[in-house]
């Protein structure tokens with residue numbers, strides 16, 4: 001290793017997060033931070049990439065990176081294969097957590113809540129704007145299943161291309177969106193000497209309560 005892990009650190013000095021510049025509800029703050037991340041983060045960082053944690057039926061956590069594809073007053077939406085591992089976890093335990101990390105801005109946002117499937121119409125509307133290759137991939141790939149080799153996947157894709165030779169695949173029943181409806185959203189702004197700002201919003205009796213957490 002070129003640099004010992006114990007010596008790898010960065011001091012965060014870019015910005016602060018105070019109660020005075022944070023709104024009383026979290027969606028407006030998330031939208032502001034997200035727009036700043038889209039403007040500021042440079043490729044290969046994708047501002048809408050986040051880590052999604054799910055818990056399986058035996059209480060074991062699993063996480064993976066996904067893309068946030070919609071945000072509205074109802075919640076945070078991502079798309080995936082309903083028969084994937086994460087789909088099975090969400091069936092057993094419909095709660096999840098998302099973490100966004102915007103390194104240039106020295107920011108992290110953590111979102112936790114209940115997850116449910118969006119309507120098939122909503123999934124289909126998004127499916128139809130995906131590139132053809134992604135739409136065919138959603139049909140071809142049995143996400144999270146063991147496959148023999150790359151050739152098996154390519155064979156599955158070839159068969160899918162033949163099935164949809166008109167170039168118009170519709171949205172499969174096993175693929176679609178999930179919406180996480182947040183109960184907690186925490187905004188973390190890195191500060192110097194590890195004295196970071198953490199504003200945590202919790203939904204209590206339908207109203208957002210804000211509190212500051214120690215770093």
Ligand SMILES: Cc1cc2nc3c(=O)[nH]c(=O)nc-3n(C[C@H](O)[C@H](O)[C@H](O)COP(=O)(O)O)c2cc1C
Pocket residue numbers: 046049062064065066067068078079080081084085086087143144
């Ligand atoms: C940058 C990035 C974006 C990704 N976006 C998605 C996505 O939007 N939907 C998805 O199903 N998988 C996405 N993946 C793949 C997932 O991380 C994961 O491999 C896949 O969903 C299977 O997860 P599971 O076996 O836990 O269900 C993405 C991976 C990366 C690195």
